[in-house]
Amino acid sequence: MALLEVEDLRVSFPTDDGVVQAVRGVSFQVDRGETLGLVGESGSGKSVATQTITGLTRGADVHGRAVFDGRDLLQATASELREVRGPGIGMIFQDPLTSLHPAYRVGWQIEEMIRAHQAVSRAQSRRRAVEMLGLVGIPHAAERVDDYPHQFSGGMRQRVMIAMAMALDPSLLIADEPTTALDVTVQAQVLQVMQRLQSDFGTAIIMITHDLGVVAEMADRVAVMYAGRLMERAPRRDAFYRPHHPYTEGLFDSLPTRGGQRLTPIVGTPPSLIHPPSGCPFHPRCRYAFDACATDVPALEPVDGNPAHVSACWLSHDSSLRERLRRAMKAASSS
């Protein structure tokens, strides 16, 4: 059985302007020890979907199931959720500068988490905090444990966050754009730290990112979100070499390639989540769109009959036909 199984997750926020449908029926699963890359444009609902799983979206209407370790977290009581947060699921957030409490020493912040879940002495939790800070590569961890967050650089703070999230050896780590706010060189270091801890601890990771480079480096499988829906789910190789959904194709086409091909960004803007488009949400921006796309919502169907690679699109699910169509479109647009 999968470690986490999310089924038909729907999340909406009632606001003064109307109901924001941030997540509209998303299903995916994560197995023990694997890394799922969750990608999509800003506002596609990646953070909302994953934070809802651990009950962190306040004031939201939530439907669906999120079974973690045999327990549906969406039905869990507040205290059951608290038991899962930390020892079950660790979380890292996008902005390391604001994610640590400015008034407390970093070591204390890690120790606080350990002591909230384990009956250990102060000395033991402190030793664990120092050990974790060392594991994520903070030099002189035994001294820096008593420093305040503002005494660390952004990259170092993100390492502290990783140390904290991993301190209780969770079976799942949700990393929400952990490197977006960092310099490129620091990004690589932070990713390395995560990979090392993952192989040491056997943690499963949901890696949320805009950056397909990160996906290429870390993910075993990729899930692509658009306007609150899952558009495509595929093993990494298929996502890169045989993307089926035009949105996935667009994402990878906007990647700079080594061959010096020109970038083709996806035209248009993300749709409103209060009044989402009918049919396939991507159809207003899709160069392959035809009549059915505007009226009917496509379901996730296997590509070439492979249940590991599914795509929600009305185009043919035969990948050779799909590839021919892609070539034709490319030829037409470049002439």
Added chain:
Amino acid sequence: MLRFLVVRTLTGLFVLWVISVAVFVLFFVAPSNVAHTLAGRQATPETIALINHRLGLDRPLWRQYLDFLTNALHGDLGYDYYHQQPVTTIIGQAFPITFSLAIGAAIIWLVLGVYNGVVSATHPRSLRDRSLTVTSLVFYSMPSFVLGLGALYFLYYKLTLSGHTWFPAGGYAPLSEGIGPWTRHLILPWLTIALVSAATYTRLSRASMLDVLGEDYIRTAEAKGLGQRRVTYRHALRSALTPVVTQFGIDLGQLVGGVVITEQIFSLPGLGKTAVNAITQQDLPVIIGIVLVASTAVVLANILVDLCYAFLDPRVRLT
């Protein structure tokens, strides 16, 4: 930290010195008729001159000030003009009353105001939030003398008439007579000062808490699996207190004014009431003594507030 304390103490002393000079000058700008009051209506000019001489009022101003300063540095604030009582004794009797009043009121208003603010902020738009907001607005726009007189009328006069003597009409019972009488005498004065200010603090801490609750590090605290209480008080309130402490530093001066009015209303023989009497009688040594004590208290309290500030936010600690 030490440097900070030394600098603050020195500036505090300087402020006190300036205040003492200012009071002295202000007093002598207005024509003095202490001697007339003392000597009675039929006094001869000779009697007046004699009294002025005995009180030292015939000496040049700078001389009087210098004498005052030298004595003050030795802990002697002089004698009052009318009963020749040492000013330190007068202040010594009045100070505990004012101190009890001010500290009690400040504690009530801080605890009540901040607690209500937290409750409002953690249950936004709830019935509790709305009723607390309305209540705050009512007290916020109420002058403290109206509140004090109202409390006296309803909670003393009406209650006593109906046979329930819960509160005394006024006056003071020292703590040595027991905590019960002391509290009973002070509870209405405390509330008079505290409720008006608590309203400000409810609004302030509600806004501040709502800000902080949206911070990323609060989400981190929740993601750590901490209990709701711990997240609210240890993590959110800790940060939300900073503007509250700032406001408290500003309000300390106003507290002095509130104390003067409240002591009048409830006939508490504290520093405020004593000062008002001394001013109507132009009793200079008493006025200066009380002004100096009050200023010292405000200066000290401000240093304490700054220390709190540094404690709350480690980023300001090194300056």
